[in-house]
Every structure is written in C-alpha cells, then in structure tokens.
Amino acid sequence: MFSVPSQFRLALIPLSVLLAYSTSASAQQAQEETDKTKPKQTAPANAQTPAPAVQKVQVSGAKGYDERRQDTASKIVVTQEDIVRYGDTNIGDVLKRLPGVTIGGVQGRGGAIRMRGLGAGYTQIMLNGEPSPPGFSLDSLSPDNIERIEVIRAATAELSTQSIAGAINIVLKKAIVTAQRELKLGMSEENGKYGVNASLQLSDKVGKLSYSVSGNLMSGEFGRPDSSTEVFTDNKGLVTLSRASTTESEGKFESIGISPRINWLLENGDMLTSQSFVNANRFTNHNQQVTTTSIGEKPLFLNENSSNTSNSTSIRTNLNYVHKLADSAKLDVRFGANYNQRDGENISNAQGVSQTLARSYLSDSTDNGFTYGGKYTAPFVEDHALAAGWDGGFSKRSDSNTRRDVIAGNGPITPFNTDEAYSADVNRLALFVQDEWNYSKALSIYAGVRWEGIDTSSQGNTYSEIKNRSSVLSPILQTLYKIPGSKNDQVRVGLTRTYKAPDTGRLIPRRFLSTNNSATSPDNMGNPNLKPELAWGLDAGFEHYLTDGGILSVNFFLRRIEDFTRTSIVNDGRWVAMPTNDGLATTRGVEFDAKLPLRSVMADAPAVDFRANLAFNSSSVNSVPGPNNRLDSQTPVSANFGVDYKLDDVPLTLGGNLSFQNAGPVRVSVNQSTYGIPKRVLDVYALWKFTNQTNLRVALGNALHQDNVSSSTYADATGSLVRTNTSQTHLALRVNFEHKF
Template sequence: MNHTPLAAGLARALAGAALFAATGAAFAQAPMTAAAAAPAADARDLDAVVVEGQIVYRNRTDALAPTLSYDLEYFQRFEPLTVGDMLKRVPSVTFVSDVLEYDGARLRGLDPGYTQVLINGKKVPGAGDDRSFFVDRIPAELVERIEIVRSPSANRSGDAVAGALNIVLRDAYEFDGGYLRAGALRFDDGEVKGTVGGVASGDFGGGRLLGGFNVQGRYNPKLKRSDRFEEPDGDFTDAENQTDTRDGTDYSANLSYTREIGSGQLSLSGLYVRTDRTEREHSLEYNDPTRNDRDHLLSDNDQVVDIDQKNLALSGSYRFDMLGGRTTADLGYSRFEDVRTDTEEETGYDDDDTPPAFDEREGTRILSDQKDVERSLSLSHQRRLAGGAKLEFGIDAQSKDRDTLRRTSEVDTDDEGAPLPPYADFERAASRIEERRLDPYLMLSGPGGGAFEWEAGLRYETTDVDVREEDERASNDYAVLLPSAHLRWNLGERDRISLSLARTVRRPSFNYVLPLTLEEEYGDNDFAGNPKLDPETAWGLDLGFERRLGAHGIVGVNLFYRDVKDLIEVVNTGRPSATALDDYEDELEEFLGDHPGATPATPGYPQLDPNSFVYTAANVGDGYVYGIEFDASTPLTALGLPDTGVFANYSWLDSEVEDALGKRRFNNQSRYVYNVGFIHDVREYGWAFGASYRRQGDVRSRALAEEVLTRYGADLEVFVEKRFGESFSIRLTGSNLLDAKKREDFHKFDTLGDQLDRDYDEFERESEQAGPVYQLIARYKF
C-alpha cells in the first residue's frame, strides 16, 4: 500500500492523540484545586492564556499605519517555542534556514536585513552582518503579541523596506495573576529535552510588577547528503554523508514595572536571553555514489561549534503632561554578545591510490568574539490641535558600537594516526564600527471616528559611521529624508480601505563597509570592503482592504510595491585578484627559468591577463518588489460551528533586479508562502484539537561565482488539548509531521567569465531532512 506524506503525517498525529488521551486520563484521576487571584481593575487575567478555552483570532488595530496584530493566544495552542515558530503562521514571512530552524525572518521574502525587528517598539542589535536579528532567540512565552507593520510612520525608524516586526513583551500594566508551564519535547532520534517557565504579575511598591522566566532545551538532529558532479548531468566526482546536530539550552527572563508618578507614568522593563549551544557536524566523503566503506573514503571531517550568546535589553520611559500636551522621554540600552569556538578537523585520503591512501590531517580553530552595544534616547511631544487633529514631534538619538575579534589557527600533520599539533600562533583580526544617528521627526494626524482618517509626517535620519580594521580607518556620513502618509476610509462598521505611501531605508551591511580584503571570497575572486557605501532607499505603496466577519472574524487583502534605489551589489574593481597575481608570478618564474636574462621585450614574455579580480560593494542600479497578501481568520458560526475557527493566509511575491549576469528576482525570495489551519473546541468536555499546514515556494540566489536553488517541503503541525477545571491544562503537539526536506542545487564557478560561459568548477546536489518533534506541555494557573 502506498502512503502519501500527508497521510503519514496525519497517522502520526492520530497516534499522538491516542497517547495524549491515555495521559490525560491519568491526570484526570488526580484532583486539581487552585486559588485564583482576583485580577486588578486595569489588568487582564493571565488565565486567558492558560485555560480559557477560547479561540483567538487576528486583532483589528486602530493604528493608521497598516498593521496586523496577533496575540500570543493566536499561536499558543500549537506551543511555539520561539518567536520564529510564531511567525510561521503569519502572512508573507519566509525563512531560508536549515530544516526546523526559524531564525532570520524574511518579510515579503526579502533578506532579513530589509526587515526591521523591534522589541517593545525599540531596535535591538543582533548577530547578522546584514543588521538582522534572529527571532528564534526570543521565547514565545515572554511575548504578549506580534505586530506586522507593513509601512512605517514618521515616529518610527525608517529601516523597514520590507516592513517591521514588533515583538511586544508582556508588561505589568496589562496582566494580573500568574502561571507555570512545564513539559518535554521528544525528537526523532529519541532525545528528550525539558522546558519550564512561568509568569507572575501583581501590585508591588505602589505600582505593578511582572516577571517571567523560561528555560528551554533546544535540539535539532538532521541528516544531510551531497552528491557532486563536474557539471549538471556531468561525471560524478564525490559524495558526502553528514550528520548535523544542534544541541543547546536557552535561558530567558523579563521584568516589567509600571507606576504612576505625579501626572505621569513611569515604565521600566528588562529582557535577558542566553543561548548555550553546540553544533556538531560529522562528514564522510566517498569517491563512489553507492559505496561508503574505507576503500572508497576520501575524507573524514568533524566540525564542532560552541556558541555562547547573550542578549540584554533595558529600557525606561516616563510619560507626563506638559504645556497642554503629553511628553515622553525614553532611554534604552541593548547589548549583544556572541562568543564562538569553531574547530574543524579533517583527515584526507589521496584518490590517486586504490584504495585511497592517507594524505594528511589538518585542523582549523577560529575563536570569534563579537560585541554590539546600542544606546538610545528619544524625546517626543503630542498635543491636540483645533478640530481634533493631533501633532507629534520629537527626536531619536542612537549610538552603536560593534566590536569583532577573530583569531585563527591552522595546524596539520603528515603522520597517519598522529594527533594534530596544539592550536597556537593565532592570526588576529579585529574591527570596530561606530555609528551615530540623530533623527528628528514631525507628524500630523487628523481626527478619528469619521469616514476618513489620515496621518502624514516627515522624518530626517542622519548617520555618521567610523570603521576600523586593524590599522585601516575610514568614515562616512549620509542623511535621508523619509516622508510618510497613511489614509483610511471607513466604509462602515465592518469594512475599511487603507492606503499608505512611505519612503524607507536600508543601511549597508557591516561586512561590506570594513576596509579589508578577503582573498578568494567568491571562487578565485577577492572582495574588498567599501566604507563609503550609501544606504539603499525605497518608495513604498500599500493598498489594503479589511472586513470584519461577525463578532470575531476578519479577512484582509493587501497589495504592495517597493521601488528600491541605490541597490548595493558586488562589482568588479578591475584589479587582479591575489590568485591571478600568484598565477602570473608562477608563469613568469617558469618563463625566466627557461629563458634566462629575458626582458619584457623578449618574444613570448608573459603578460598579466587576469581572469579573476578584486570585487567590492557599490551602490548600483535599482530594483522593485511587489505582491499581494491575503489573510483570514474566523469562526464558522455561519455554518453552525461557533467553536470551530479557521485560519488561512497566502502571499504571492515577486521582484526584479539586474546584476552582471542579467535580470533576476531579489535573492532567496520565495514566489509564494501560505498557511492554513483550524482549531475546534469541545467545550462541554474541556477538549480542543487543531492542525496547521504551511508551505513556501522555491527560492533562487545568484551571486558572483555561485548560484543556488533551494526547495522546501511542507510542514504539518497538530495539537490536542485537555483542560481540567479553571486552572490546569495539558497539550500534546506534533510538528514537522511530514519529515520536511530541504533540497539545494549549487552551481559553482571560479570566475565571472566562467559563470557567463557556464564553465563549471562544480555542481552539487544537497538534501537535508529532520524528523517529527512531539511536545507534552502542562500549564497551571495560580
């Protein structure tokens, strides 16, 4: 009998449900009691996220800037571990990561650097050289809601060409009570990881205090296979089998304190996240596609990366009445530290012998230490004008210091069976980037409540950049004017149309502005940084329609367009690469050896004619991005199923940019991404169950010397929930029930000329697969 992947996934889900039923029955035999704390007058009871048993749909926001808002309860039935897991279920977010890794969010399919990630409305530093922030570092349990801001207003930073993702953490003012969460995750290879967390909030010291913590075991075992050929449909060269396991623990905590002081309100908050993670890869390379024994072994490779990351974000704000309006002062401090030890050791065998004989053993250890600190100060003032209009103006100041230290040691031995020498004589490379911003803005909005509502503003962002790489120093400064305007037409109580026009900016990636040269960064080609890069800018248009369905449902459709100017692309400087110069020197040495005393006038004297060069980053050309986004979430009340909720979103995405090889889409932009799901509550028995199915389209990437096609399989998630009284619930969740695969084709070349002529250095096919993950999670409200 043949089974489709979807059928196999559903079979696993049903088996998990049967296991849950047995577990739930055992729990049901134990009596449960709880003393529920009375909620504060202005705070929401935390039992809403524990045992309320109500399906939650997307929120309709009052913001004039087009914004989608999703409370944690929208996601929580499927027990997401991180913000990355949450974003799998919202429109237009894709990922180009390893299977079961959801780190760099790609809003509208664009590189993570085009998406602004905020925590409580404030920028935070991250690990990415492209200024991106990995959203899988924030535990879902600390989050109150996720906001997708499709087009920015003047009172928010303009680094949001694709849009902004605002992660709003729970705060003391909004919640009352507390709960504990504990459970375990079981992975495909039998490994079990625990998870425990809790949140509590209440009156304290004349104000309100909320605290939360979370300890989460993280684990992801994957199997990889690579087959390499001289070219597509060409002769086989070698194959590689690899195990890749990510194993670690995330620790997080957040605090929020709010109290009234005088005529104003003081708010303090803090977030700390630590990731302790080890990535282990073991690869065996063979000269036969079907044999994996010693007689065909070409290399035995081990790589271990120990990662210790820390995120700290502190903020304080005071809002108070002044001069007939409302003034706000905000202070922020964010710090990101990333310490890594990357050790790769390989034993190579000479394929000229049969069987391949030992050649050498070599190892590389890279010690990297990165520290990124941001400090911010914001002052703003709001006041009402005649006729109900509102004026807001302010200034945002930001200071960023990014320090990177990289130390590299390489060792080897020609003695078979001998240990590698100790890692010593580390080659050191240090860099520092200092960025200072001062961004004033002015914003005017019309009165609310009528058929038409509007908002318009100007933001002027100034940036001074100083970079240093060892003894090399450079600086740059630029300023960008960012207008924005939003219009909403309320057609009635249920329907509304929104129109937004805004200019946004993307600052250059850190690795592009450092004044250093990397040899053989692209095949045989070198790359030299360009500290004088200007930012990319984009004019954006969003046109949306939204309709309320009944009391809770909502459906929306949005058209968007981005016209991107001053695109940063890799271009040829015309200077020969180090490889070309080395080849010329070898050719010249050989010629002089055969022709002693030869001069440049000697016939046949070698001439430097490089086919590989030094490339750099430059502002060249333009591009555009466009698409349509649809989302719907509603109970099926009209069909007589008020306790059944359905969810769906679909985004069709496209773009065009031109590089040295011609026209293409923006790199790694999926053509589409969609998610569909349902939740059904059986209220009289305290049960609920649901499923979610997600799929994203293929992505292509084309850079100098390499082109990649990536294809992803679908992801199916299923949950079953049982509630016991008003204080206890338990859920079983299964994810990746279709054993999702990632398949990649790598077209590799040595030079641009080879790439244009399709003269391959290598063609590689790689596949990666991970198995299902099951979670059993219990929650207790107190």
C-alpha cells in the first residue's frame, strides 16, 4: 500500500546514535489500565521486579502522578470531576472552559472545536489515542462515559501529527478494581422546551476479569428563532437591495448509547482488553422561513417550509493485547472496527412570486472501516525510554442522494432532479519511533519522528475517478527543564512538523445548490486538486506550581503553514464556493493559565478555588491584502474565569464560569470578508451532597443568553452585498440527581 521513504530511514540514524551513546535507564511504558496515548510510557504497575531506575517513573497513571507536570510532552489533563461539574450533556460545553479551546457557532448549539483559535480541522480529535472515525460525532458521547480529557498542545510521534493547532484526546472510562454502581437522572429546560437524560454505570471484578458497562439515554426538544438581512449598496453608495428573513426552527432529538469494557489479566501477566460503544441518534426539526423585500427585486422564493429527519448509528469496538517481554520490554497490539450509518430526509415547499417549488431530498451514507496498530517499548539503555510502532487504518464511505423538484407556475425556475452516488476509500499508514531521555534530574528530552501517508480514491456516477495521495515526514523535539534551586518552576520548549490533510468531502467535486443563490449564499463544491497543509511549529512555556495543586503558566506558540487552504467564491453563472490552496499563513499566540486554591496563600481562607485562562491569537495570510487578513474564523481573544466555593458548615458547593470569545473583522480574500461580535457565556452550578453516595446538581447554562450576530460581505467594482445573521440564545436549566450504590 505504502512504501516507507528513504527520508524516514535516514531520520532514524541520529536517534539510534543518541541511544547508543546514552548513560542511564528509565522506562516509561503506559500502565495496563491507562490508555495508550502517552508520548512516554512506563512498565505496567504489576510488572515483575523492574530495575530501580524504571520504578522511578513506572506508574504514569497511578495516584500521585501529575501528567501535566511530569510528562515531557506538553499537555493539560481534565479529570472526570471537572467534566461533570456543570451537569453538561454534550462534550462541547465541557471543552469551551479549557485553556486555549473555543467552540465555533452559536452559543449552546454546539460547533467546531478549536485550539489556538483555529478551526476548519486544524485540531485533531481523538478517542483513546486514535483519530475519531469518519462520520463520528462527539455529540453521541455522554460526558458520564469519559474518564479524562487530554489537551495536547504540541504533537508527539506516537499520535497522529495531523494536528497543526493541537490535539484533544478523549479517554473513555475503564474498569475499576472494586464494585461500583452509579445512577444519574436529569432534566433540562430551555426556551420553554424540556428534555430528560439518564445514565447507569456498573463496574466489578471477578477473579482476573474486570468489567465496566455504561449506558445513557437522552431526549429533548428545542426552539431556535433566527433572522437575517441582505443589503446591496452600489458603487455610488445607494442601497439598491434590502431584504429581511425570519426563521422559526423547532425540533426534537433522541439518543441512546451503551459502552461495555472487559479487562482480562492472563496467567503470564499479559492483558487482553475489549472496549466498545454503540450509539443511536434521531433528530427531527421543522423550519419556517419568511422573506420580505423593502428595496429592489424580490428573491425567487419568498417563503419556505421544510421538515428534516435524520437517523444515525455508530458502532465502534477495539481489542487490545499487551504482552510482557524480558527486561521490562512490552509489546502492545490493537485492532479496531467501526461502523457509522446516517440517513436523512428533507421535504421543503417554497413559494415564489410566480412559481412554487416542492422539493424532496433523500440521502444515505455509511462509513465503515478498521484500524490497527502496535508499539514496542523497551529500556535498551539507561535513562532512555524507547518506543517504536505502527498505526494504520482503512475506511470506506458510500453516499447516495436523490432529489426531486416539482414546480408549478410560470417563471425562470426549471426542475433539477438528481440521482447521485459515490464511494470513497481512504488508506492510512504511519510508522514512528520516539525516545525520552532523562539527561539529568533537571532536563528531559523527547525526540521522535513519524511518517504518515494517506491514499484516497473516489468514484461516482457524476464525476470521473479521483485519486489523491500524500505523505508527511514529521520530526519532533520537546524538552522539559526543571529550574535548579526551585522545586516548582519549569520550562518547556518544543519543535514540531505537523499537517492537515483535506477530508474526503472537500476533495469530491459534487455541487450542493442553495435555494436563493447569491455571493453571500453560494453553492458549495469540492476540489479534487487540494494538497495537504504543512506546518512547522514552535512551542515554549513556563510553569510555576503552587501547593494544593495550584498552577500558574504561560505558553507561546508559532505556526508557519504552507499551502494554506481558504474558501474562494467565483461566479460561473451561479455563485459557488470552493476550497483552494493559496499561499503561506503564519499564526502565533500566547496563553495564560492559572489555578489557585485560596487556602494555598491564606491558611484561614474559605475553601475557594479560582480558575482563569486567557489566550491571544493573531495570524496573517500572505495571499490576502490587509488589514485583518487573518485566518478565517480565528478567535483573536478568548478567556475563562471560574470560581468554586465549598461551604464548610453545609454540604454545598457553589461555582460558576464566565467565558469570552472575541471575533471582529476578517478579510478572507480580495472580495470576501466576515465579521462577528464577541460571545459571552456564563454558567453557574450548585452541588448538594446528601451523603457520600447521593448528590443533587443544579446548573444554569448560558445565563446571559446573548444573541449571536455575524455577517459576511462580498464586494467588487459594482458594490457590496452584506448578509447579517442574528441567532437568539436562551437560558438553559439543568437538574441532575446522582446516586452511587
């Protein structure tokens, strides 16, 4: 399928020399009960009498081990306690409070997950250390099923380097050594619409076999009123077109999921683990849009009613085998399979000046595939933890859609009926080698190299076969230096080579038509000639650790992106948007992060914990004239401030978090620009502990319920067309009852 390039073999030479001339030993292999995602990994906790040097860093997931502080690779670890604190029902609401992480789109409705203010796929989302499969949605995961979230700022060779902005690794819950039963029941209300959710977790151990089963279900309704305006001003400053649209959207969502895990400790100390999850989701909504024109020509269609129904199913299963070898070496092999299916139906009716349109659109898609990988770790020489392995996968996407138009009346519109089908195959293979060198008590060095290749082929009944092949060689270097004379201060520096491959959908030259086509509401089409975006990155940080778990840190980053991809709009009789590679982009930023228990500075203070983070991001695209020639959708400023107060006299904990995301103007191209207003979101909660086993959690989400306003502009010699969208948001009430038995 792929041949390993000579550059990869050459890249191994300096690393081999480094190993050959080192002087002391450490093994850092991931323990049997933790995931395989750590860039450095230690021997299992039950390993047979390792050497003393190995024991020093042996149990990376054990109690008392602080991954953020002690791992050479830079990361932030979010615990399960932090994940469930606000009673969130989706992962996006959890992630928005993390340092440097922002969520695109309208508050409370979910959106693209971004790091360093970058969207459009620059952030890698992983499950248990593997890239999330095609067609998978994070909304299908319940926060109750997550053990921890790792925010990885700089790439490592073991994980995919398709992470220009960084990576977010979601680690699902594992079995425990003691029996546990936990039930959670909840309800929610937003804009007069109600929802319910429930989850049950069962864990136990029988001899050498331990298991865990998690199940969750959720159902709810929503109401989302939106409005938009469209104004054209000619080159003389006269308004020649002014339209306004209002949209009422109401719907319902339902989901159910189950996640079983089994761990089997074999007689020889090997470990066999099986973990799976199954999710089914159903979504329905009805939209009613009314358009009025106060100046200029009326659009083709004035009113539109549409009903949408979609069903999706996701199944994923993984099998992992860990085999212990002599001299504390270990072989870790895994295999996984996934199935994702989605079908949808859209029925719409549009009323025009002289014509009516009845349109039906049926779609069906599947994403099936498997993944495989392995890693060999061994302390070949002292003070080194060497790992080498492979990582690959295959996925096949099939998509079909049928569109039928029925038009009545006389006018310019003619029926556009389609029967489209296409399939795409994606092969991925990666090889990596990495080493962590404890040069001294003060300095540790992580060095690695990863070669990753992607081969995509697609064919359909409306276009010729397309093939796209790309590969990237990524050297990586990270260092951790503990400042002498201080037990609490340390410095990090990292140099990485990362990339962003175009996803299959953006490579396929299928055209999706808009109802009222314009420069600000264009058709969309893929580009089979897209190339990967390549980036060199520099990361640096300073960390100061306080007593009682507090931390103050500052981190800097710089990325230089080649073959930057932007969306261009052209007119070939209709306005169409298409992704294109367009030159060089540079992005940079600084992140401040603080976590401070008040009692760490005042012994008699109340039990108050403060959390705050602040990020500044900026960028420039050399092919776009300034000012504001930033990367599209980049968040220039984001911040969070949170407080938790645990009362001493009553079993009550109160807390809140205020998040801020700035937007502002962005010049996307010579003719295109966008604008967004700042977003402010306030979440508060109260937790009452009846007993150690029973809690009641009440939370208010989006308490400020600020409207979301954004606009897009297309300007040329004839004038400018501005489209402004306003989305109302609402306060969300969530109540959860939690009981362990």
